[in-house]
Amino acid sequence: MQAREFLVVGKKVARVDALDAVLGKPVYTADLIAEKPLFVKAVRSKLPHAYVKGIDFSKVEKKQSVRKIITHRDIPGVNDAGSLIPDRPLLAVDKVRHIGEAVALIVGDTVEDAEEAAELVDVYYEPLPVVSNPREAVKPDAPRVQDRDNVVTHFKIRKGDVEKGFRESDTVIERTYKTPFITGLPLETEIAYAYPDGDGRITCISSMQNLYDVYNKVLKILGLPAERLRVVQAATGGGFGPKSDETPIDVAAYACLATYFTGKPALSAFTRSEAMTVQCKRHAFEITNMVGASRNGRLLAWKSTLFEDTGAYISKGHLVIGRATFHCTGPYEVPNVWADGFCVLTNNTMAGSTRGFGAPQAHYAAEMTMNELAEELGLSPLEIRELNMLRSGSLTATSQKIEDDGLLQCYRRAVESSEWERKIRVFQEFNKNGSSYRKGIGIALLYHGNTLGPEGDDFATVLTRVERDGRVFVQTGLTEFGTGALTSLVLVTAETLGLPPRMIQLERPDTAAVPNSGPTVASRTTVIGGKAALDAALKIRAAVASVAARLLKTDAAKLDFREGFIWSSSGISLAWEEAVRQCYEEGVELKALGHYIAPPTRWDPETGQGAPYNQYTYGALVAEVTVDMETGFVKVDRMTAAYDVGRAINPLGLIAVYEGGSIMGLGYALLEEIVHDDGVVLNPNLHTFIIPTATEAPDKIDSIIVEVPGPMGVFGAKAMGEIPVVLPAAAIAGAVANATGVYIRELPLRPDRVLAALRQRKET
């Protein structure tokens, strides 16, 4: 393909699914129920840790409206709903390990019937002692959550000689930071609709991120051969991690089991409080950073200990601890690093894949550490970062060499655009005015390894075909749930084939139509999926070119596909539709399966040294806050976000991701916490788990796109979907420290926590 300026990529386009959304089209799972379905309700444990001694169904067995009762004994295949590690049963066998764990399923004629019946099931428990935090769980005499050590993973980094580094440091500080459980909280809760499709096959329409995770697991649970199940992803109201994790497997299995046993359509859906109790959480972390630096601010040694609470089941905990540990020093060059990351089981609800995957926690701790270190040394937050940030030629904590200056560019753009220096002076003046308000500004930097890296096989497939009339259809196992990434695949295809985007249509992810394309996680859809889409489009293009070249009497290599036409170098053109029609006449196939797999990454598990990721996204976020010193309320006035996206395939789509992630991160910084009290979730609803509303959104979010193309992604693109949620907590906490002089080392910065910290500072 000739190099040329992009015609479609990087231009302002509407998302392909925006029209359906503004029209309120019925495209979500609950909208697609064709026949009155049975309803499947889970009977869930009311204790966080207990033996299940018996279940008494006598009050519901004889009810006409109850079609089937399912326990672990009834599962036709394997009772396993763990996503990567088979540690979690779909239905509890002899023990429940967290509050709300499912022990039985009731299939009823209606929602009311199923719910009334579930209420009447008596489960007999023998309570067990509850272990409610990692510090307790790692003790030798702690209750065992599973039949294994409570410490599931120990991730290590051993770079250089950290003791020597500390000895040589002029200043050493040690700080501990805590981050809470939260839920990614997709606004559409878990839901699945299953029905027998007449060919001895069960079709399941559901809301999910990972098409084949659900398909493969449900197949095993039902013990069915591959062709007897079909899973289709409907439009999904938000993913954020929970929809890529284990509860979508659960709800699909519930519905499919009901259809399996009754031969009838079945619906299963979680209520809001059910979802918020059992869907995976962002891992709670306790991170202790000990950092040594020379007098002039150069980092010499960094020691991190990370305790990750993964709840009762592992899910992705063994991988999240990896990402958090790899990034534990933040995007800075440190010659000597020692890190220990522990993934620990407790009787809290399961933590799993949640936007950021360990990066928000690690960066909050690292960036606060840098700010506190700067203060110790009498340096500004900018100076300490300028001295130490990763640049071209730097080595990361894993001794991977950084190849570009994307971070520096983001840093400079953010500092400049936020008018940092001027704001510092203005805020200093403001803070002298004697009012009860103080203003502050904070900065945080990130680097984020793309994409799956050590977390799995980073591959994707895309199936593209062209109809006789020239319309192009793109279908993949990668899913859309708000990121807009599938629009990027459309743009890549349109660019390659020289067509306007409206000629490219997406079809639903459907296991009957497409092969496994890997999970839709790790912000890899554009980066990796885009390569597969490019591969498919190039194959189609080659097929069309072979026919067009002959018609235009030129070499295929000299053809230019642009604006719906195919041009020869002498200026003669052929309409795309014409070329396609000719292909059909000649029997040239216009269907291609594009494929891409990222180079495998390697590192030494004993030392954490190596190249765990193929490329890095960089970022800098500046946050400006006003703190009400009398109430502890923190208002975020403005955020300036500069991210190195590699290549902006869909800039308009990026704005939404920038702003949306910033606001979600603001929630993590100031408002959100899922509270467990001895394993019991106290706030599984939206009036006690607080997320940002339009009022909390900042006055302005300045979204700055930096493009330093990376080596791996399509057209140089880098992972972006998760990125904007990683830094807000760090930048906001830094701004609060700037405003008040107080470093608050635990999230969220709720008013009472801020006020208590201010009081404490006054007293000391």
Next chain:
Amino acid sequence: MRVGLKVNGVNYSLDVEANERLSDVLRTRLGFMGVKEGCGVGDCGLCVVLMDDKPINSCLVLAYQADGREIQTVESLSVAGKLHPLQKAFIDVGAVQCGFCIPAALMVLKHLLDTNPSASSEEVRHALRSVLCRCGSYLRFLEAFEAVRKR
């Protein structure tokens, strides 16, 4: 219980159970799928429709209570295939992400546009407080409203 209600200009008459909510009837009985279920307790606003020209949470209204009322859902916004300016603005400013809150956000802003087009930024945010958007499109919504009320 018998209920007669007008939805998007059309009169409907049907028998409802006491425990059917307006949101249930609009969705499952009358097919207006733009009305979403997000919490059932009036926290998230995804079920917001206009009832007698006021935005309300349809999950908190029992269907029989809507007897004699006029309801407007997102399906009423585009007329003869032509998008309402707010719908077009939502597409143009990139306000749609997962799409689940869009119908509710549109109805809240349509009501504001019709009753208080010179609403301040604070008033627009206040109105939008009724709708939770986890994807965080609030500033996009503000920009869309600004764009439309300027015309």
Next chain:
Amino acid sequence: MMELGYLRLPRIQVHVAKTVEEALKLLEQDGEQGILAGGTYTVSALAEGKTKLRKFVDISRIRELAKLREENGKAVVGALVTHAELSKLLGHRIPALKTFWKTYSAPTVANLATVGGSVMLRKSSEDLISILLVLDAELRFQTSDGESRVKLCDFMVEKASSKKLLTAVSFEQSGSCYFEKLWLGVSRIPIVSVALNVRVEQRVELARVAVSHKDGNIPNRVYAVERFLEGRVLDDSTVEKAVHQLSQSINPLSDIIAPAWYRREAAAVLFKRLLKQAAG
């Protein structure tokens, strides 16, 4: 309905009353019935499994209860007047009602929630109660024996009775009635709110103060502070002392939204700001 339920409400039985008399008769017949007005509390309580009631008397169609009028300078607000209507109609006269609207967590709920429903809940989540308390609100109930009137401040500590129906609330239309609230996100559970009604000539002629979390999560007036303020000049020293007195006179509870100590401190801060607002 399990605690974890929401997609459909449990099966219920409803009788729609066309008049107050009919409503009372229905309530008389069966003590296990709830009252349905705006539904914002009842419907969500049913969805959350917070109520075991399954039979209801619906009063939302009794038109006379949705009226608002004036009587001897006082506002007489029917129990079915919504939160939105109240603030729209009287917000320009009573600043507290304007702030009440501005600080409403989810405005769409305000279009359904009724004044009567709020009062009957007697909980800190109902901002209106603090405002009505400082406006010396009086409740009008209809019983099978005729009308009975109770001061709102007395009603707050009365035992609940299902045999009477709240028909209207009357209160002073004070132009110097102010309200402040701290809350998070869209939560209907406030951190804390304070209402103040003062009349100041040279000295404080009238002082009414109410806090959402006066006792636990029950709103009420803070009489000690009212008594302190009345007769004094509203200078900085008085303000400081009154604010301190307030923080000592309330006993808020801790819950998932905020701890008790914070509510206590924040109430004092809000009260100080209200007093400054009133002093001009």
